[in-house]
Amino acid sequence: MYKFEGVKTTLGCTFGLAVCLFGALHFQQNWQHYSTTISQLTLPILLFSAGFAAQFNRSRLALVCLLWTAFFASQAYTFPWSHWLENSAPWQLLCGAIILWLMSLMRDKALLSRHLISRLVILGMVGFSGHFWLISQSTVNTWLVNNHYTNQLTPYVTFHAPLFLIGTLLFWRSLTHKCLTRATLFSSFLLWLAIQLNWLALPLDVVVVIVALVYLLTVSIDSYFLAYRDDLTGLPTRRALNQLSLSLGRKYTVAMLDIDHFKKFNDTYGHDIGDQVLKLVASKLSKVKSGGKVFRYGGEEFTVVFSGRSPEIAFNALEQLREDIANYDMVIRQQQRQSKKSRQSKPPSDRKVVNVTVSIGVATRLTKQTFEQVVKSADEALYRAKKKGRNNVSN
Structure with missing residues (x-):
């Protein structure tokens, strides 16, 4: 029998992120004058958030924050691989979702340790797996299109089904465990979908800054409870x-x-x-x-x-x-x-x-x-x- 211990944490984290995005959209005229400054500070804020998370041994959030940094840098600046990334939006979306799900399964370890190598290897395997999945779907798509009863299911099997499965697993992990980090990862998954599918009417740098600040808040709250709450009983120490x-x-x-x-x-x-x-x-x-x-x-x-x-x-x-x-x-x-x-x-x-x-x-x-x-x-x-x-x- 499962206990849904993380309902409040999940709903609170998701609602809090939604409020931040809505507030940024609602008060857009107030911060548009500082858009250049925000764009210049985005990378430093992301790197600071990653370092802050690593300092408190929140390696999962630190790694995810570094991935957000790489994603934003690839969008804001020109690299040799920038053109390839622009044409690989499905791969980005799928790999990002898989990484967030894997992070929900892992435990926090010291970032600069022997565990970092294994986690980087896993991230590399995720990239190859996502690429292999999208390539292998051409054979499945051909069969689905040629079948009269299944020709409408092609996009769902190729793309929507994996995302739905990953989202469901993330949501389940977040609900059944009272863990603020898992709730933040689930909220990050929803935001990642919104960015990749162009559902947000906000500049990318503003959205990424909000993500970095949410990660900072998550690490701060987690550290507070670690210092002032007893793990076994849940009472203040x-x-x-x-x-x-x-x-x-x-x-x-x-x-x-x-x-x-x-x-x-x-x-x-x-x-x-x-x-x-x-x-x-x-x-x-x-x-x-x-x-x-x-x-x-x-x-x-x-x-x-x-x-x-x-x-x-x-x-x-x-x-x-x-x-x-x-x-x-x-x-x-x-x-x-x-x-x-x-x-x-x-x-x-x-x-x-x-x-x-x-x-x-x-x-x-x-x-x-x-x-x-x-x-x-x-x-x-x-x-x-x-x-x-x-x-x-x-x-």
């Missing part, structure tokens, strides 16, 4: 907590939360189940009421900050949270999956239901206390909660 502490007012409450017997649980059922426990607790914590903000402090420890809330409100919200976690039945299944027939013939003896509990320590800021001191007080309260038998809230 301790660094984000420290950042929040700088903007807190004088009145706030901090709660330190720890999963009871997590190490024993991890040793008994394995690290994979331990990760599931962390995800479960994180998902419950993310639903905390009364305006609490949740962070993963480290390991099996979490932090909840209530800004501007009274201790009573924070305590009640945390008590409700503790009960919700303790009352949730977590089903542990065996690691090796069985076939459907095997599951139906045997009783579900391989399943075990366990309950996870948490201990919580709460501290409210007193006069002249720093954030670190409040966190330390919450830690001491957490220690008291564990001494009282765990699965309780202490302040």
Whole structure:
């Protein structure tokens, strides 16, 4: 069963790019006076975007940005191969689409590494494959044209069918994975189609500058989430907590939360189940009421900050949270999956239901206390909660 985790990311990225293009078209009179400057800055902006992506190990976007650079340079300047490229528009469109799809399958590696050679070889193979495909279609086209029932399908089989298949695969990858880079690659595919099929009423240099800026924004957002979001739970990290502490007012409450017997649980059922426990607790914590903000402090420890809330409100919200976690039945299944027939013939003896509990320590800021001191007080309260038998809230 597929989970469409990337729907919001895909729609947001595509919509954002569409808004940028529409804005450039709508305010065309405002920037037309600077068209010469934009044209002169296009290549530097593209190269800067490629270098920026490479610096943050976003090699896929860096390579795609370099390909945009080569494409724009071939259109803006005259090279020995420029005439051949002008007469090879179908090849450009098909190869560009294939490259974007392949980039969605790859992982980000350091750009200047041994992986660069293999990726350049793949790009070269894409060029030859696209050329071979278009040449080989002459035989297929002859057969389709001579057939009364299929003579109308010639352009679709030769050109439209591969593009439709590539677009569908890119769209599927973007929808089923919450990845901003894949969403950006899908948006790039749509824009690549629009450029090659002359659907845009904008100069190429303006469109390419927008693409470069979108790539810069993608790398920046990705890097931010890498620094401030925990990969496993999706919660903000301790660094984000420290950042929040700088903007807190004088009145706030901090709660330190720890999963009871997590190490024993991890040793008994394995690290994979331990990760599931962390995800479960994180998902419950993310639903905390009364305006609490949740962070993963480290390991099996979490932090909840209530800004501007009274201790009573924070305590009640945390008590409700503790009960919700303790009352949730977590089903542990065996690691090796069985076939459907095997599951139906045997009783579900391989399943075990366990309950996870948490201990919580709460501290409210007193006069002249720093954030670190409040966190330390919450830690001491957490220690008291564990001494009282765990699965309780202490302040």
